[in-house]
Amino acid sequence: MEKHWLVRPKTIRLLWIVMLGVLAVTVLLQLGIEIHGEFHIDETFGFGAWYGLGTCAVMVIGAKILGAVIKRKDTYYD
Amino acid sequence: MEVLGHFNYWVVVVLMMIGFYALIARGNLIKKIVGLNIFQASVFLLFITLGKVTGGSAPIIAEGITVYSNPLPHVLILTAIVVGVATTALGLALVVRIHESYSTIEENEIADMDREP
């Protein structure tokens, strides 16, 4: 059976390329738009980008560490 | 002797305690009813002696008598005695029915038979 076009490896590779392109564009767009932040930190270049990437990494890793402690088999309460 | 002054109260108290003892300590239902009767009798006595005035006469107006006993407690106790008789009768009737159903009138044995399996 033919795989759905969306899940063929070729499409996925293409999607990655498109996505990286879009990411680049959003950061570069900031060159054309003046940002007025309330604080200094939010006026740094590509703030959303690095802050989003960084905090997400922290949250995922934090969850992973916490998960090591509080995860139980899903039949725990049965 | 102040303590023995109201000897009627002592009689009442002693009778009352005898009645209670029978109620608490005796498992036989008929003995319990007897205890109940003694207990009630002590209370009747209390009322009757309350109404008695030393040297007083029966409350019938007659020449030369000025001190009368108070008739009201005596009248009340007539009513209470009727009530007591009714209670005893009902209690004994219940004991008869209990004996028919359980073939015993010992409280412990009845309780054992009733215990939930």
Place this chain on the structure above:
Amino acid sequence: MISGLPPGLILIAGAVAIPFVGPTIRKGLVLALPVLTLALIWGTGIDAGTVWSAPFMGYAVSPVRYAPTGMLFATVFSIMAFGGALFALRSARPSEMAAAFLYAGSAIGVVFAGDLITLFVFWEIMAIGSTMVVWNGSSDAARRAGLRYALIHFFGGIVLMIGLIGHIEATGSITFDVMQADAWPRWLILAGFLINAGAWPLSSWIPDAYPEASPAGMVFLSAFTTKTAVFVLLVGFPGTQALIYVGLFMIFYGIIYALLENDMRRILAYSIVNQVGFMVVGIGIGTEMALNGAAAHAFAHIIYKGLLLMSAGSVLYMTGKRKCSDLGGLFQSMPITATCGIIGALAISAFPLTSGFISKSMINQSAADQHMMVVWLLLTAASAGVFLHAGIKFPWFVFFQKDSGLRPPDPPWNMRAAMIFFAALCLLIGVFPQPLYALLPAPVAFVPYTGAHVVGQLQLLLFSGLAFFLLLPLMKRTLTVSLDVDWLYRRAAPAVIAWIARDLRELSDGVLGGTRAQVGSIIDSMAHYHGPAGLLARTLPTGRTVFWVLVILAAFLVFNFS
């Protein structure tokens, strides 16, 4: 005359009627009544104020008070009742539909309450209605989770009632208005409200009970309880600083637990806590814009969360599976469900052009305006986290990911219609925010679509997306549950009670010299003291009873003469 009717009563009357009418009339009824409610709300108009008062328990209660915030919430509640009823049209049993309408009607009753007594009355009915919705999940797990749910809300009701009576006793007023959390009655009221809002530590009832409801049941559940709590906090405690911290905790608690979760509906349940957290923070900030933001976010949230749960509900309804590890690849055979689910996911992540963007931005912006840098930074991080746990994780693991081999079709027409309706609303509100802004309690000067804003948000979200795919190996689905506070009352408390009971038992056995076999379970030990033949319930022989009489008499005499 009709204008004086409490708007919630229409749905409650419907709830009473639903079990007694035939299926055709019922279908018409459940779709017509929410529309009728909406017509009544807007036919009367904001300027109506307090419509009437009536004596109740010696107070003058005012069950119908028209105010902008209440009307906003009542509007979205009616829309939700309509959408939920449409979604549930064919699958819900009459008892479930009736429970849902009782629930929705009492929620509308709360937002129109002009006084604390009316509020409490509807509050309790809401707890009953929602518990019945959970029970209609009709599994053994639903029954047990429903009982826990009921007990928590009963407890919340107790806290609230003590607070309310203390407040009424102290002030002599029953009006429901802005309160200061300055004395214990008000603290208790606030706590009672927060329990319903799902604030930690009493938040685990949401992921515990909601996912046990039926597919349609959870759609209803997601909308009313927590949002009425947001409403009462908005009216009663705006600007209470403690709420900022409570809200922030809820936000990150929701994200972390949702990241760890495997059950798709539990993921969405945790994300309810997370989203309500944003609203609570907004209420805590308390500026006009923050309050507007909280109200607008509640409005938007009800719709996109309803949409997400309809999408998840459709998957559950068609496949019978709810664990991410069992699902995947469904986009191929359920395109409408997948598309609508993605729209809901984008809306919850506050993607530009969706309803979440125009509401959540107001809360974030008001934190910035107040120069609360830490709060703002945390909110911004949380926005990224929302995309992570709900915006991508939910659609990815359910519709894409590996191919589970399942090929269910899209659900029946009514479910599709309900999803498309809500998806359209998410987009419409996102593109044309002005009608929603006009409903908000205070005038809105906020402009959501500025270049800087849009670009900043896009950067934030897209790079969290990148983080998701880069860190995907760390998020492999496991067949697990995560321990939450509910562990305390599901595991720890019973264990402690069993332990104490066993000790007591040993003690009594020792004292009595008995050799009764040890029976470990709590019930047995408790029954030992309280059961039909237990110490405290035994049919005592008459003698011992009389003995007690004498003890009490003696106590009385001693007391009297001393």
Place this chain on the structure above:
Amino acid sequence: MIAQFPALQVVIPLLGAPLCIILRRGALPWLIALLVSWAALAMAATLLSQVADGEIISYALGGWLAPLGIEYRIDTLNAFMLLLVAGTSSAVLPFAYKSVAKEIPQDRHYLFYSGFLLMLTGLLGMAITGDAFNVFVFIEISSLSSYAMIAMGRDRRALSAAFTYLVMGTVGATFFLIGVGLIYAVTGTLNMADLAERLPPLYQSRTVLAAFAFISVGILLKLALFPLHLWLPNAYTYAPSVVTAFLAATATKVAIYLLLRFGYTVFGAEFVFNIVPASEVLLTLALAGVIIASFVAIFQSDVKRLLAYSSVAQIGYIILGISYANVTGLTASIVHIFNHAVTKGALFLVMGCVAYAAGACRLESFAGLGKRMPLTMAAFVIAGLSLIGVPLTAGFISKWYLVLGAMEKGWWPVAAVILATSLLAAVYVWRVVEIAYFRDAPADAPPLSDPPLALLVPTWVLTGACVYFGIETSLSLGFAEQAAIQLMGGG
């Protein structure tokens, strides 16, 4: 005619009892009891409307004036209790026709209705009389007839329950009599209004203190305050359904009325709360009763017994309100007397329906009843909600005022206990609901359906009253408040 109502209120039921025995054929005794009870209700309603503005009716029985003659003295509280007693009997008697036919042998029906009317006479008399000794007589009339009525239960355990109740009841009534004798010894009067005037100078007298102890213990035994409740669970469990419903709704309530009457009118609030530590004693016993009885109720396996223990807990609530010694607490108690009577009446009638259909009220026999007897179980759920105290039911009104009274005293831990124990009530009601709705009937269970209308209608009348008095409170709360103010004001 209306002027004679106070006497007729008691005399008509009293005459109805022998009439039942004379006209013993067929349904006649039932009809007589029903008509008598409705007549009593009409008279009680008239009396209540006469005292509604705070007036007090004084009626000299047989034309002998107080303080020597027996006075019937009716203020708001008396009239309210009369209405409660006559109202409950009027609601349960229609239920009795079919229920009694099923539970009691045909040849004893006339005795049953005769006894029922005597019970009614006694309770009405306790509520109406203004003479301390007359109270004793009426206590015994109602008690003796209720012992006999309980013994009519189908289970043989009814007999031992009746016997226990007989012993306890007699001890209680005799204690009461001792107390009355002692205050008569120091005051020389038995008229309550008269006593109220003569007692204050004697407050420090040992005799008065002892009298108070005897009278309170006697009454507390009759009203089944923990730990003097031991006669109650068995009596309620094994008595015929109608008797349980009637007794649960009225007998203990009238005893509470007596406590109020003697506490406030005869001895006076000043004596009861300042000289004697009644407040502390009642508070302790009431709290213990509420908590322990609620726990015990949770673990019962017979639903009638479960409800009986819940009654003990509810009596604790009522006494709790009295122990506050303020108007709000007293209002709460009086309104709870009324609301609880309505609620428990409804619940025990539901038990009657279940007993009629299924033969037993054990928990297991409730399995699947939600589907098989939907109307009966719906009534149970609504009345159960009222027992828990959910808003818009009668129980909520009482709960609110109980908590409000506690708050006025600043006793907020007590308020917390009241609300926490309603959580226990939710648990024991839930146990029944769970089995009825979530557990299927065993496969071999005989088919069951809702009982006939003759049983359902009275049940639903009381169930409806649980909701009605949760919304429209001017009757229950209004009169309770007025009665409380009258009592506190010494009126």
